[in-house]
Amino acid sequence: MIIKNERNRQFPSKISTTQFVKLYILHLLSQKSFYGNEIIEEIRTRLNEKWEPSPGMIYPLLRELESNNHIKGWWKEPDKRSIRHYRITDEGIEHYKSIKRIYEPVLLDSLIIIKNTLKDIYGDK
Numbered sequence: 001m002i003i004k005n006e007r008n009r010q011f012p013s014k015i016s017t018t019q020f021v022k023l024y025i026l027h028l029l030s031q032k033s034f035y036g037n038e039i040i041e042e043i044r045t046r047l048n049e050k051w052e053p054s055p056g057m058i059y060p061l062l063r064e065l066e067s068n069n070h071i072k073g074w075w076k077e078p079d080k081r082s083i084r085h086y087r088i089t090d091e092g093i094e095h096y097k098s099i100k101r102i103y104e105p106v107l108l109d110s111l112i113i114i115k116n117t118l119k120d121i122y123g124d125k
Contacts, residue, residue, distance in 0.1 A: 014106045014113075021053045022061055023103055026096035029071055029088040036062060036084065062086060070095050 024043055028034055034042065036058050044052035062084075065071045070092035076083040088096065
C-alpha cells in the first residue's frame with residue numbers, strides 16, 4: 001500500500017518476515033493446535049523445504065500473540081514445562097481475518113514483482 005509520494009523501500013517483498021510468519025502462525029492455528037517446533041516444521045513443509053522461520057522468531061511471536069489474547073497456550077506436562085501447545089482464540093480468529101484481508105493485496109503485489117523480475121531478467125521459460 002503506497003501513499004502518494006511515499007517510496008516503498010522494502011523489496012522484493014512488501015510484507016516483512018515477521019508479518020508473514022505471524023500470519024502463517026494464525027493460519028495454522030486456525031486449523032488445529034500446534035506446539036512451536038511443529039509450527040516451524042509445518043511452515044517448512046508447506047513452503048516445499050525452501051525456507052523456515054527460526055525458533056528465535058517463532059517463540060517471541062507466540063508469546064506476543066498469547067499476550068494479546070490471539071492464542072492460548074498450555075503445557076503438555078505442566079510439571080516439566082517442556083512442550084507448550086497453542087490454539088487460536090476467538091479474538092485471534094478475528095485478528096487473523098483482519099490481517100489476512102490486509103495482507104492479501106500485499107502478497108499479490110510481491111508475487112507480481114517476483115514474476116516480472118524473473119520474466120524480465122531470465123525471459124520466458
